[in-house]
Amino acid sequence: MASVEFLRTDRLTRQYGGLTAVKDVNFSLRNDRIHAIIGPNGAGKTTLVNLISGREKPTSGSIIYKGEDISQQSSAKRVQAGIVYTFQVTSIFRNLSCYENVALSVQRSLKATQRKFFMVSESVIANHVSKSLGSVGLSGKENQTAGTLPYGHQKLLEVAMSLAAAPELLILDEPTQGLAQAEIENLIALILEITKSVNVLLIEHNMAVVFSLAEYVTVMNSGTIMAEGTPSEIENNHEVQDLYLGN
Ligand SMILES: Nc1ncnc2c1ncn2[C@@H]1O[C@H](COP(=O)(O)OP(=O)(O)OP(=O)(O)O)[C@@H](O)[C@H]1O
Ligand SMILES: [Mg+2]
Structure with a gap:
């Protein structure tokens, strides 16, 4: 499968009153890799994927999915177009x-x-x-x-x-939250199976999970992208190390 960019955001911004949760973000997804977003609490990860899935509308900027500007489309339309989202908190009936x-x-x-x-x-x-x-x-x-x-x-x-x-794009927001270790290992195996046919975008705090699954990592902080790269590039990035050590 050739590497194709199928989704990108262009200066995507979401404000809540005086707070800018996502600021001028240019983010890109390609079809040949499991992509993870990491970053501290409040970094804007959930807001970014809410904008991509249509649960939130941007204050400015746009989202282009397979060549089409979907920024104003309802989340129901986006589900039909293949963008499917699981919540940070379980949403079953x-x-x-x-x-x-x-x-x-x-x-x-x-x-x-x-x-x-x-x-x-x-x-x-x-x-x-x-x-x-x-x-x-x-x-x-x-x-x-x-x-x-x-x-x-x-x-x-x-x-x-x-x-x-x-789905064509499955967005998983902290799928391992609250799971026991054996369940996490099960879920990792399941996600690896899923990604044979579906593009996965994963928000995850558990670094062991990120490094065993992701082929590409975006690090967010204060509403912006502070670093992107392969897991090993991210692991060796000094700014990211400082962020996680709280320096
Ligand atoms: N509906 C909302 N109304 C007001 N502020 C919001 C809303 N949603 C998010 N925020 C704020 O936007 C910022 C980014 O939040 P977001 O939930 O996107 O972060 P996150 O990276 O997903 O954090 P976490 O790792 O804790 O899930 C935070 O400061 C948060 O308080
Ligand atoms: Mg979140």
């Missing part, structure tokens, strides 16, 4: 079954015309749901109420929901 959660996500990813067609075709949805649950290792949990799953499984369910939306 706790009272619905695992099956229903994933089926909703399939529905949401379909365009209105397709939705009409798929309404009559429950078997197509069922097929997507079982494939998605299977790929995260939750086969057999279809009828379990999502809120009763152990936390690690809720996170996996969330990944299954994202995969069911057939």
Whole structure:
């Protein structure tokens, strides 16, 4: 697969009152690498991906996805275009079954015309749901109420929901937060599997996870990009070292 830039931001800026959470950011994603964003609390990581997914609108600047300016598009439109996002905090419907959660996500990813067609075709949805649950290792949990799953499984369910939306870009905001070590290792294996067919953008505080997964790393601080490069370049960057040592 040739290396292609499929998403870029151009001087992307988001202000909240007097605070500039993301400032003049030129950020680029290519299709041939797992990309991680790291940086201290409040650096602007979640805001940047919220702008990319459409949960937030920019104050100024633009987002270009596969040649098209999507800056003003709704997040629903972007999901249909393949930009799918999992939240920093779990966002499953706790009272619905695992099956229903994933089926909703399939529905949401379909365009209105397709939705009409798929309404009559429950078997197509069922097929997507079982494939998605299977790929995260939750086969057999279809009828379990999502809120009763152990936390690690809720996170996996969330990944299954994202995969069911057939993403081209899957944005994972701190997917390992709150997971035990064995669950983290499982999730790393799962993400490596996913990235064979989906571009992954990962926000992550756990450096062991970043360095075992990412092929390219963007470091954010105070709303701007302070460094970018391969994991080893980032590890050896003195400014980044100072940032993390708090000097
Ligand atoms: N909806 C909002 N209203 C006001 N300020 C906000 C809002 N969302 C984010 N901010 C502020 O913008 C800045 C960047 O926040 P953001 O959540 O993007 O950081 P982050 O890098 O994801 O941090 P963390 O690692 O803690 O998740 C912070 O100062 C935060 O308080
Ligand atoms: Mg965040």
